[in-house]
Every structure is written in structure tokens, then in C-alpha cells.
Amino acid sequence: MGRAAPRHVFISCGEASGDRYGARLAAALRRREPSLRITALGGDELAATGVELVARMDDVAVMGVGEVLRALPALAKARRRLSRHLAAGIDLFLPIDFPGFNGQLAGAARRSGVPVFWLVAPQLWAWGRWRAAAYRRRIDRLGTILPFETRFFRELGFAVEPLGHPLLDDYGASYGFEASLRRREERLNRREGPLVIGLLPGSRRQELESLLPVLKVTSQAITGHLSGREVAFVVSVAPGVARERVESRFTAAAEFSSEPLVKLLPRLDLALVCSGTASLEVALAGVPHEIVYRTGALTAFVGRRLVRTPHIGLANLVLGREVVREHLQQDASPLPLARELLSWLARPADRGAYYGEVRRLRQLCGEPGAWERAADAALAMLRPAAGPAGKS
Numbered sequence: 001m002g003r004a005a006p007r008h009v010f011i012s013c014g015e016a017s018g019d020r021y022g023a024r025l026a027a028a029l030r031r032r033e034p035s036l037r038i039t040a041l042g043g044d045e046l047a048a049t050g051v052e053l054v055a056r057m058d059d060v061a062v063m064g065v066g067e068v069l070r071a072l073p074a075l076a077k078a079r080r081r082l083s084r085h086l087a088a089g090i091d092l093f094l095p096i097d098f099p100g101f102n103g104q105l106a107g108a109a110r111r112s113g114v115p116v117f118w119l120v121a122p123q124l125w126a127w128g129r130w131r132a133a134a135y136r137r138r139i140d141r142l143g144t145i146l147p148f149e150t151r152f153f154r155e156l157g158f159a160v161e162p163l164g165h166p167l168l169d170d171y172g173a174s175y176g177f178e179a180s181l182r183r184r185e186e187r188l189n190r191r192e193g194p195l196v197i198g199l200l201p202g203s204r205r206q207e208l209e210s211l212l213p214v215l216k217v218t219s220q221a222i223t224g225h226l227s228g229r230e231v232a233f234v235v236s237v238a239p240g241v242a243r244e245r246v247e248s249r250f251t252a253a254a255e256f257s258s259e260p261l262v263k264l265l266p267r268l269d270l271a272l273v274c275s276g277t278a279s280l281e282v283a284l285a286g287v288p289h290e291i292v293y294r295t296g297a298l299t300a301f302v303g304r305r306l307v308r309t310p311h312i313g314l315a316n317l318v319l320g321r322e323v324v325r326e327h328l329q330q331d332a333s334p335l336p337l338a339r340e341l342l343s344w345l346a347r348p349a350d351r352g353a354y355y356g357e358v359r360r361l362r363q364l365c366g367e368p369g370a371w372e373r374a375a376d377a378a379l380a381m382l383r384p385a386a387g388p389a390g391k392s
Contacts, residue, residue, distance in 0.1 A: 006035045006036060006037045007033070007035075007036055007037065007091045007092075007382050008036075008037040008038075008039070008089055008090055008091050008092075009029065009036065009037070009038055009039075009090070009091060009092045009093075009094055009378065009382070010038075010039050010040065010041075010054075010085065010086060010090045010092075010093050010094065011025065011026060011038060011039075011040040011041070011042065011046065011051070011094045011095075011096065012040065012041040012042075012082070012093070012094070012095045012096065012098070012101075012102050012105055013040075013041065013042050013043075013046070013057060013095075013096040013097065013098055014041070014057045014060050014097075014098035014101055014102070015057065015097070015098060015203060015204065016043070016203040016238045016239045016240050016241070017097070017203075017276070017277040017278075018042075018057075018096040018097050018098055018120070019042050019043040019044070019045045019046055019057060019239060019240060020045050020239065021096050021097075021119070021120065021166055021371070022040060022042050022045070022046045022094075022096050023042075023045040023046050023048065023049045024166065024169070024371040025094065025096070025119070025371045025374055025375060025378075026038050026040070026046060026049045026051050027049055027371075028371045028372050028374070028375035029375045029378065029379070030049075031375075032375055032376070032379055033379060037052075038051040038052070039051060039052040039053075039054050039085065039090075040052070040053055040054065041053070041054065041055045041056075041057055041060070041078075041082060042056070042057055043056060043057045043058065043239065043240040044239060044240055045239060054081075054082065054085050055078055055081060055082060057240070058240065059078050060075055060078050060098075060101055075101065078101075079101065079104055079105065079108075082105055082108075083104075083105065083108035086105065086108050086109045086112055086114055087108070087112040087114075090109070090112075090114045091114070091115075091382050092114065092115055092116075092117060092378060092381055092382050093105070093106065093109040093114050093115070093116045093117070094117055094118075094119060094378060095116065095118050095119065096119045096120050097119070097120035097122075099122035099123075102118070103122070103134070103135065103138065106118065106135075106138035106139060107137075107138045109138075110137070110138050115140045115141075115381055116138060116139050116140050116141075117139075117140060117141045117142075117143065117161075117374075117377065117378050117381055118135075118139045118141070118142050118143065119143040119163070119374055120143065120145055121142055121143070121144050121145070121146075121149050121153060122135060124152075124153075124156070125148070125149065125152050125309070126309045127309075129156075132156045132157075132158075135158075136156070136157055136158060139158065140159065140381065141159045141160075141161055141377065141381060142158045142159065142160050142161065143160075143161045143162075143163045143374055143377070144160055144161070144162050144163060145163050145164065145165045145166060145370060146165065146314070146317070146318060146365075147318060147364045147365065147366070148317075148318070150162045161373075161374070161377045162366075163366075163370040163371075163373050163374055164365065164366025164367050164368075164369065164370045164373070165280075165365040165366055165370060166370040166371060167277075167280060167281055167284055167365065168284075168362075168365055168366055168367060168368045168369075168370070169368045169369070169370065169371070170262040170281075171262070171281070171284040171285060171362070172362075172367070172368040173368075174368075175262070175285070177285070177286055177362065180266045180285065180286065181286045181355060183266070184266075184268075184269060184286070184287070185351070187269055188269055188344075188345065188348075188351070189348070191229065193230070194229075194230040194231060194232040195226065195229055195230070195231045195232070195269050195270070195345075196232050196234060196267055196268050196269050196270075197219070197222065197231060197232070197233050197234070197268065197269065197270050197271065197272070197341070198233075198234050198236060198264065198265070198268040198270070198271035198272070198273075198282075198287070198289075199215045199219065199233055199234065199235045199236065199250075199254070199271070199272050200236045200238075200261075200271060200272070200273040200274055200278050200282065201215055201235070201236070201246070201250075201274050202238065202274035202275075202276060202278065203238035203239070203240060203241050207274055207293075207294075208241070208245060208246065208249060209249065210294035211274055211292060211293075211294055211332075212246065212249035212250045213249060213250075214292070214294065214332055214333065214334060214337070215235075215250065215272060215292075216249070216250045216251065216252045217334040218272065218334040218337045218338050218341075219233050219252050219254065220252055220334075221334050221335055221337075221338035222338045222341065222342060225338055225339075225342055226342070232255065233252070233253070233254040233255070234254065234255045234256075234257050234264065234267075234268065235250055235254045235255070235256050235257070236257055236258075236259075236261065236264060236278075237256055237257065237258045238278075239258075243256060243258065261278065261281050261282070261285075262281075262285075265281070265282060265285040265287055266285070268287050269287075269288075270287065270288050270289060270341055270342075270344055270345075271287050271288075271289035271290075272289065272290050272292050272337060272341060273289050273290070273291055273292065274291075274292060274293060275291050275292070275293040275312045275313060275326070276314075277314070279291050279313050279314055279315065279324070280313075280314035280315055280318075283313075283314075283315035283323075283324065283358055283361060284315075284358070284361065284362060284365070286355060286358050288344040288351055288354060289324060289341075290324065290325050290326075290327060290337060290340050290341050291312070291313045291316075291324050291325065291326045291327065292327045292328075292332045292337060293312060293326070293327070293328050293329070293332060294328075294329055294332050311326060312326055312328070313326055315358075315361055318361055318364055318365065319357055319360065319361055319364070323354060323357040323358075323361075324354075325340055327340070
């Protein structure tokens, strides 16, 4: 009598944060069911866990109206390939964020009879609430990670699984937040030694192209403002981003670091951060920073008419007020950015108020273990294991 075929899940993500989350989810699933077959659309971090990559996220990682239009042929080809994969014996589909692309795949999964557990909810609270019905038809269960999402999506009729924010696995009690904060304050108040400023330009191609030239000139302006103090810049190279792509666009003096942010952030005194998951990560670590974002003109034009939230920074959204200043499009220009960032140095009371808000943010984001909870919920949704091989 043959053994039962292993159950098979497919994870799909399209950007650096999703790749990291997917890797942790895959590890949690394997701890519970070592025989589980896991295939994925992902990047280096998912590949490093030993999952089978059926496509790489580099081929589909685009954002913005103009950028998506230019990439349509490649996106359509990847979508057709992955839709065929979903129809070939998948027991559960686990899309992580990346709503435009994953939304289409979720529809293909449902048409093939594959249940869908969507992780990291689409941001319908920011724009496009009218899309809720379409997502509801494609999703069996929705994993939420931001504190205000659970009620929002339940009121829209979704079956919700509250997970807590995955970043608390890195920035929870074990991170040593208070000790890190004290060391940073000592450096800032001592005014000796180099001031270490982090530049986090994001991971998407259009973010890098739009932001790196601005950050380069901003770094030069900061150096000019602080002529009496040594300044060291650290440019973070996100997972999956070719170092050469960053270095070719940021030609000023700097260290280029591929360190995980959880290791890099404790040595930063201040930071300029692209809007996105990294901005929440920097806030949870307690680094005083400014949020900066630029994208293509067409994308910005459409976004101004669709987005209904008062903030774009995740920390500001969770806290319900602007705790971190946001500099968007033409407002993200070098001289104002330099002035605003350096204002943190002269205002210790502002830093103290910021640290108080960060403590509240850390409480609101929940407890560590988001992917352990997600793995338990996913395995509960899986179809029963298939019968012995060779039998119908």
C-alpha cells in the first residue's frame, strides 16, 4: 500500500517584505508538517528555506500606473503560468499582500476549487472600498496585521483571522528597545563621534530611481549644514535589490549595507525612509526619522484622487496622527528634507514625545508569533491528505 501524497500549498508574494514574511510562514508550516510540499512565487529569502520557486518575484515586482502598463506583457505571461500551476493539484493558496497581481491569482485559485487564505490584507481602507465584493468572492479567509483592520474587514463581511503584526517577531520584547533608545540618546546628546544617518530608499525599481538622486543631494546638504561634525551615511540595500543598481544612482560618500534592518537600525541615529513596511520597522525600533516618497507623475496624479487616508506612513496610520513627518513628491526635495531631519538634533523634547508615541505603537501592533498563528490557521484550512499514491 503506497503512502499518502504530501499536501501542497502555494505561497505568492511580490516584494521584499512579502518574501521575508513568506519565508517565516514556510518555516512555521514545515515545523508543524515536515512532509508539506511548498511552492512559491518569491525571492531569495523564500528560496533559502528550501521551497520550490516556480517563478521569481523580480519578474512581477512593479507598482504605479505607468510602470504597470509598461510591464503588462510580462505580468500577463507570469499570471498565466501561475494560474496553470494553481490548477495542478494545489491544496491551499496563500497570497501575501501584492493585491493587484495576487487578486487575479486568487480568482484563478477559486475557479480551480483551491481555498484561499489571504495574508496581509489589501488596503481597502486607504482606497477602493468598492473592491470589497470582488475580494470577498476570491478569499475564504483573510489574515489581518494592522490593529484597525480586523473590525474594518469584518464589517465588510470577510472571515477574518487577526494575526498581529509580523514585525513584532523582530521588534518585540526581545529586541531591547529601551536599551537601544538609551544608547542612541547618549550619542545624540554627547555630540561627539560621527552622526550616523540611515537612508532607506525602498526596494521597488521606481522607488529607487525616484528617491536615490534626491537622497544623494540631501546627504550633501546635511554634510554642509553640519560642517563642524562628522557625518556617516548608511544606504540600506533591500533584499532582492542588486547592490550595483543602488550604487550607480547614489554616487556620494556612503556605506552600502545589505544587513537586515533589525541589525542595522540600532546603530542609526536618524533616518530618511521610503514609505512602506520599512517606515513602520524604523518606528518600532525608535529611530527618529522622516518619511519620504516619490513616484511617477501619472501614479501620483491618480493616487491623489483615489487615496482617502490622511497619512501614508504606517506608524501614523496606526497611531491616528502624524507622529512622523511625511514628505511626498515635490515636497520631498533635498534642502527641506535636510532641515527637517536635522531638527531632531536640536529638539530633545520632540524626541521624547516621539519615543512615547513609539511605545504606544509597539503595544498596538500586538504580540510576537504572527506567522505561527497563520500557520495554525492555514493547516486547519487544508484539504485532508490525499489517499495512497496510485489509488483514486
